[in-house]
């Protein structure tokens with residue numbers, strides 16, 4: 001076959017990077033479901049517009065990350081990440097717009113750091129520049145999401161909301177560890 005029609009096989013990623021990419025795929029899957037959860041529950045016009053535009057970005061991220069991982073390299077816990085994401089969006093939506101914005105702020109603050117750690121390691125090891133570029137573009141959009149949520153949030157964080165946001169950060173860390181493993 002003409003070489004024009006055959007795509008070059010992708011070089012094998014080192015194990016640590018496969019693990020990180022599996023956690024990225026799990027995270028972007030969860031992100032899509034966060035906004036589906038918001039849209040299933042919230043009737044707030046502003047929140048729905050916010051969730052709709054973020055959902056489109058997360059679907060794009062998921063498609064981009066999916067291209068870098070074979071199906072067998074993906075997390076075996078994907079149903080759990082979908083459920084966890086859905087609840088992460090649906091539960092605060094029951095409590096109003098500020099709870100949604102605070103939740104997205106907490107999630108994206110975590111994701112920003114998660115991507116940054118990988119970008120820095122790729123930079124240090126000077127490998128896979130295209131993949132690093134992909135992670136940098138995703139990270140930039142996560143930061144935009146974080147700032148949009150932060151600017152829209154008009155709440156004084158009460159104890160319950162602070163505890164919820166802490167749970168979101170701790171849960172995200174645990175989810176990354178589990179998804180890196182399987």
Ligand SMILES: [Fe+2]
Pocket residue numbers: 028031057058061138142
């Ligand atoms: Fe994303």
Ligand SMILES: [Fe+2]
Pocket residue numbers: 031058108141142145
């Ligand atoms: Fe995001």
